[in-house]
Amino acid sequence: MPLNQEAMALQSGLRSVMDARRWVATACRAIGREDLLEAAEMGTAELVANALIHARPPIHVRMRGTREHPRVEVFDGSHQPPAPNLRMTEDDELLSTIGRGLGLVAMCATAWGAEIQRTGKVVWFEPAAQIAEQPEVEGDLFEPDAIESRRMVTEGQRVVLLELPTQIYADFQRHYQELRRELRLLALAHGDAYPLATSLSSAFRAFDDDLSRAQGMADLDIALEDGDEQVDVELLVTTTTASNSARMIDMLELADAFCRSERLLSLATPAEQKAFQRWFLGEFVRQAAGELPESWSARPRNSAVPRFAPGRP
Incomplete structure (x- = not known):
């Protein structure tokens, strides 16, 4: 642990x-x-x-x-x-x-x-x-993540997140950003000793780039500020978001195993956050494959991790 x-x-x-x-x-x-x-x-x-x-x-x-x-x-x-x-x-x-x-x-x-x-x-x-x-x-x-000018998506994949639990999402974001920073610093100072940290950092960056360009994230920010317990969010994301989300599901599992095997001094992932990140990321994958949105409350408790496949036209 x-x-x-x-x-x-x-x-x-x-x-x-x-x-x-x-x-x-x-x-x-x-x-x-x-x-x-x-x-x-x-x-x-x-x-x-x-x-x-x-x-x-x-x-x-x-x-x-x-x-x-x-x-x-x-x-x-x-x-x-x-x-x-x-x-x-x-x-x-x-x-x-x-x-x-x-x-x-x-x-x-x-x-x-x-x-x-x-x-x-x-x-x-x-x-x-x-x-x-x-x-x-x-x-x-002063090597924070580079701030780049990114254009918002105008064409892409529509994704609907139903009954998204805002507090669990906020906890996930805090944990994810802390994990991302930890891996980035390990890769920066000891890339040779921790090559997996470098690969994980690259995957996290690609996913962050996708979400930063998505239309509709502002509605989620407003719900967080207003203290809403849950919110339905409709996003327009890039065509690479589904594949990057599928990769992130695997990368977060690897990151958790990495944290435990290397005995990091932080960053244990609670079970609820693991369930949330599988649902959250999985919705990008599922809906890109043509499946209907599935709410957080209605998700199968023991469903398999979704794999990316190109959506139907």
Whole structure:
């Protein structure tokens, strides 16, 4: 089973630096990586101090990745990028062990980076077994998913989602985006060690591109904002959505098996979400094959996973 590590919320004040150091030390011991303690504590203290001084709440720290490659992430509520200072001078060595910028983090890391998210930013690093004398590891700064101008679909496949449960859909989206990000970072930092993560990331990207161009998704967003329990949604999607959805059904099963076999520190998929994603993605496949819409409540509980076949004219 994945080793879920709950994030730790931090309060304003330098006491939070010590709290974060203790938390990350406990997390390292929990996964049997005492060899990373020194670098994990020092890098975490630096990131938390920078967030307290330069960013704004909420601030929290969490551990993700795998036992082999654990990753510490510090989130804050600011979209302001940190200013990298990777040139450590003799004067820097005279300063406090906190507040010296990402140079110190790079010295503590085998890989590190930062990205802007919708609600703030995340700065992350993978602790090294030994702290370097100089910051030699180049970081991946601000590599969020590329935002491309996409034209909405004007011709394609009509898909109707009946009695879509909005809360389960929202939970699925949160879990899916977290999984997608986790796989992307694993592929970015350790593509050779986790080749499947690269393949999974590619499949997720293709499916995201399809949904971003679909007409009708705004109605689902409105239903979520209004707090509706369920909603009927009619979408117009690209002709590739059915095949990409069928691929996603297989990829999500692979992703779940990957999470368990690699003992990721997060991302266990609840049974209800598994059932929902099979129904949700399966409707794109079924209706492209000429079958009638099937509501969430009326779905067969033990139906086979649908396979893609070209629809009838």
